[in-house]
Amino acid sequence: MLRFLKKLCAGKATDLDEKIARLNYPLEEHKFSRSLDENVAVIKKLFNNVDIVQYKMIQSPGKDPIRYFLIFIDGVVHSEIVNNNIVEPLMTKRPEGGEPLLESLLATVVQVGESKKINTFKALIESVTHGDTVLFVEGCDQAAVLNTKQFAVRSIAEPDNEKVLSGPRDGFTESLIQNLSQILRRARTNELKTKTMTLGKRTQTTVCICYLDSLVNKDVLEELLRRLNKIDIDGILDSNYITEQIHDFPNSPFRTVGSTERPDVVLAKLLEGRIAVLVDNTPVALTVPYLFIENFQVNEDYYFNFYYSSFSRMLRIMGFFLTLAVPGLYIAVVAFHQEILPLQLLMRIALERQNVPLPAAVEAVIMLIVFDILRETGVRMPSNIGQALSIVGALVIGQAAVEASLVAAPMIIMVAATGITSLLVPKLNAPIIFWRLLLLLLASSFGFFGLTIGLSLLFIHLNNLKSFGVDHLSLEGSFSFQKNKDIFIRSPWPDMIERPEELSENEVRQQGGGNNG
Amino acid sequence: MLTAIILFLFLTVIIYDYKTALKQAEKGIKRIYTVIMLISFIILILDSLQISIPSPNILITKAIDALFNVQGRG
Amino acid sequence: MKKGKVTFNQVMFSIVLFNFGSSVVMGVSTSVGQEAWIPILLATLAAIPMFLIYGRIITMFPEKDIFDITDILFGKICGKICIALFTWYAIHLCALVLRNFSEFTQISAMPETPQLPIMILMILTTIYMARSGVRTLGKWSIAVFFFVVFVVLFTFVTSIPQAKVDDLLPIGEHTGAQFAESTFQIFSFPYAETVIFLGLAGSFKKNDSPYKLFLYALAIILVVFLLVFFRNLTLLGPTMMRANYFPSYVTARIIGISDFLARIESTISSNFLFAGIVKITVCLLVASKGLASLFGLKDYRILVLPLGMFAMALCCILYKNTMEMFAFLKYYPYYAFPFQVILPLFIWGCGELYLRRQKQERNI
Numbered sequence: 001m002l003r004f005l006k007k008l009c010a011g012k013a014t015d016l017d018e019k020i021a022r023l024n025y026p027l028e029e030h031k032f033s034r035s036l037d038e039n040v041a042v043i044k045k046l047f048n049n050v051d052i053v054q055y056k057m058i059q060s061p062g063k064d065p066i067r068y069f070l071i072f073i074d075g076v077v078h079s080e081i082v083n084n085n086i087v088e089p090l091m092t093k094r095p096e097g098g099e100p101l102l103e104s105l106l107a108t109v110v111q112v113g114e115s116k117k118i119n120t121f122k123a124l125i126e127s128v129t130h131g132d133t134v135l136f137v138e139g140c141d142q143a144a145v146l147n148t149k150q151f152a153v154r155s156i157a158e159p160d161n162e163k164v165l166s167g168p169r170d171g172f173t174e175s176l177i178q179n180l181s182q183i184l185r186r187a188r189t190n191e192l193k194t195k196t197m198t199l200g201k202r203t204q205t206t207v208c209i210c211y212l213d214s215l216v217n218k219d220v221l222e223e224l225l226r227r228l229n230k231i232d233i234d235g236i237l238d239s240n241y242i243t244e245q246i247h248d249f250p251n252s253p254f255r256t257v258g259s260t261e262r263p264d265v266v267l268a269k270l271l272e273g274r275i276a277v278l279v280d281n282t283p284v285a286l287t288v289p290y291l292f293i294e295n296f297q298v299n300e301d302y303y304f305n306f307y308y309s310s311f312s313r314m315l316r317i318m319g320f321f322l323t324l325a326v327p328g329l330y331i332a333v334v335a336f337h338q339e340i341l342p343l344q345l346l347m348r349i350a351l352e353r354q355n356v357p358l359p360a361a362v363e364a365v366i367m368l369i370v371f372d373i374l375r376e377t378g379v380r381m382p383s384n385i386g387q388a389l390s391i392v393g394a395l396v397i398g399q400a401a402v403e404a405s406l407v408a409a410p411m412i413i414m415v416a417a418t419g420i421t422s423l424l425v426p427k428l429n430a431p432i433i434f435w436r437l438l439l440l441l442l443a444s445s446f447g448f449f450g451l452t453i454g455l456s457l458l459f460i461h462l463n464n465l466k467s468f469g470v471d472h473l474s475l476e477g478s479f480s481f482q483k484n485k486d487i488f489i490r491s492p493w494p495d496m497i498e499r500p501e502e503l504s505e506n507e508v509r510q511q512g513g514g515n516n517g
Numbered sequence: 518m519l520t521a522i523i524l525f526l527f528l529t530v531i532i533y534d535y536k537t538a539l540k541q542a543e544k545g546i547k548r549i550y551t552v553i554m555l556i557s558f559i560i561l562i563l564d565s566l567q568i569s570i571p572s573p574n575i576l577i578t579k580a581i582d583a584l585f586n587v588q589g590r591g
Numbered sequence: 592m593k594k595g596k597v598t599f600n601q602v603m604f605s606i607v608l609f610n611f612g613s614s615v616v617m618g619v620s621t622s623v624g625q626e627a628w629i630p631i632l633l634a635t636l637a638a639i640p641m642f643l644i645y646g647r648i649i650t651m652f653p654e655k656d657i658f659d660i661t662d663i664l665f666g667k668i669c670g671k672i673c674i675a676l677f678t679w680y681a682i683h684l685c686a687l688v689l690r691n692f693s694e695f696t697q698i699s700a701m702p703e704t705p706q707l708p709i710m711i712l713m714i715l716t717t718i719y720m721a722r723s724g725v726r727t728l729g730k731w732s733i734a735v736f737f738f739v740v741f742v743v744l745f746t747f748v749t750s751i752p753q754a755k756v757d758d759l760l761p762i763g764e765h766t767g768a769q770f771a772e773s774t775f776q777i778f779s780f781p782y783a784e785t786v787i788f789l790g791l792a793g794s795f796k797k798n799d800s801p802y803k804l805f806l807y808a809l810a811i812i813l814v815v816f817l818l819v820f821f822r823n824l825t826l827l828g829p830t831m832m833r834a835n836y837f838p839s840y841v842t843a844r845i846i847g848i849s850d851f852l853a854r855i856e857s858t859i860s861s862n863f864l865f866a867g868i869v870k871i872t873v874c875l876l877v878a879s880k881g882l883a884s885l886f887g888l889k890d891y892r893i894l895v896l897p898l899g900m901f902a903m904a905l906c907c908i909l910y911k912n913t914m915e916m917f918a919f920l921k922y923y924p925y926y927a928f929p930f931q932v933i934l935p936l937f938i939w940g941c942g943e944l945y946l947r948r949q950k951q952e953r954n955i
Contacts, residue, residue, distance in 0.1 A: 460720045464723045476601070519705060546894070558904075581922045
């Protein structure tokens, strides 16, 4: 008899172990059992070696006490809430009202604002790791998720790479909720839709799609959702992980997905019918579709006087061509078309170049690479070393190299002009580096002819690009003012009557506006 | 030199096309593709080796001269 | 916005650029010297009915290009012959234009470089564009058109201080036969070459009137040609203009704003190139569309590359030297006449008959 009982007990224990061994992965289908002990055993097995997980068994007061089991992770929960609003009431009060037990517990005992019920281990793991506390009750095959999240959140500050002189200065932080609140505060309407989805098999990152319902282009929205659903990756740490997977032309150096760290920019784009994608744990929001001209538009354009804004926008467009073509132009002129220079300038350049051992094209490539090296080192350099770096860059490369006749002085000027103009269009830096070198190569072997061919190739490439079915570079050849109001110039606000046609289903921005301006 | 350039050009272009566009192409397209590429390749190679090939323009000019006598009027 | 369709302005500007293509480089016919504006006007007048016929063909069969039309009208075998002829014309024209540009680039900028690398670069660019499709071509035309017109206007304005208006005289020096020949030449090169656009008509929007399209384009072309002609004439004089292969290029050499901006001819030549790329691309596109429909294939894009290579091969063996190229200009109008005038006239006539018969059938 005794042996039989022993056998039974042993049998029971191995049953549980076997069950646990079987349910390791995948956990999706596996549900909680009614037995609290079994659930606890499974959970402890699941969080084996995760030492920061806290387990707590609690009993309610009174006779034949109800057993509760709490699980949470230290540090990601708000411990005051856990202590005062969950543990204490559970220990001191019995749930009033009858079945089901869990509901009445949530209704009468636990003092937490947000709660939901789950019944799978997968959901349990997601909630616990996210900072929630999960409450099990004896005899229930459901558990309550209590919102006790608490994160250390960086305070709202102006983004370093999108500084403005005037206009709102708040930027996104790493918290999705906070970012959404910044957008919502600017658009108090139920038209602003926020759809969330979870991406990344292991990181389970929350991704939020925002759009204004009556403005959005439904085709683009559908396409975006389709592409997001196709993403299959184990982790998402930054929005660029998503950018490269929803890109229309993954092999192009040009980005056809916009990104920004400013809520005002996001809202401005939403108001034109675009869609924003916010990713948890990163301050960079994505906007689609992205047009080529957006590389030259800056939020400040719309906050300043429009004459000034139009002027600076034209400067930026010019800067794009200059930073792209200046090295090529210089080489083409020096090596092939000297006649284009005025005589005195030609003499000076020839004089400078006479002692330089390298051919101009090689010299240009080396100098451009040196410039890029200086730039790259400067980016991640502590600011106090950065000064030393600029001295080295300016003095050693600039002055000493010229004095030693390793580099011609005009070449330094050319590289400096290229570098400075490239700062006008920071968003295009990546493609420009490649195309600049290609143009340089073509110009050094074919002069202006090669340069023309290179620019043509670039232009054809740009014309081919699409962003979610919308032309990246829109050249309809329309002469209407509304189509061209925000391209080379930034028109005053009363004249901004229509939204861009291809972006929005609802074109009119101001009903009857603009006539009185 | 020119022969080398032509060889290189055809090699890269064909390899590129085989990796991308030609993969799913129909059989008819592939046949026409190959024939035209072969003809142009032979002409270009012969031309680069300085072997003269009669120009189609000679035929045209001769025919027109016979009909309208453009040369005489010149 | 429908897929694969181009807007009115895009087509119009590409027609304009197509006409600039090689003619701006080669110079509009110079055989009657200072009086060339007369044949330019006459040729434009002659081009109007021709353009109207092209427009009529497009309106008769909306959203169809010439290859579909010949198929409908002439049935299998005759249709195929027409398609083959048209395709040959397109690919031959492509080679001719390519040769013009490689000669021009070699003579003007790189006398030591062989022409082959120049051709390769150009044909690869056009292959890329033709593969990208009609829409890319249309967008390209928009941007390039403004650039080209700006350059023409700029050179015209800056040439005014150096212009010698006396060069316009005397009037009435040449005979009627000379004028007729010159007119015929300008008519066939470049105006009537626009017949190639019938091969792209399937990409035009249905409610854009083709008549308007062609006539507006013709008006712009006329203005630019006259500007270019007067600029070249008043700067070079009739003798120099005749003596040079590429008068526009030589003109740009003379133009200068004081001492600072002188000798801008090499920048001007890139301007020619932009228009030339449009012309070569259109020819290449139409040729590959023609070849595809000749063999009943759906996808023409893959044929662009082999045809481009073929055009290059053809281009290499066309002429032995530059002299031959200019000598062929004399023959070209006669050679092109069947493709530019007879074939469209034939299609037009048959099309009208076909439509009338269809109407009768419907009425019965």
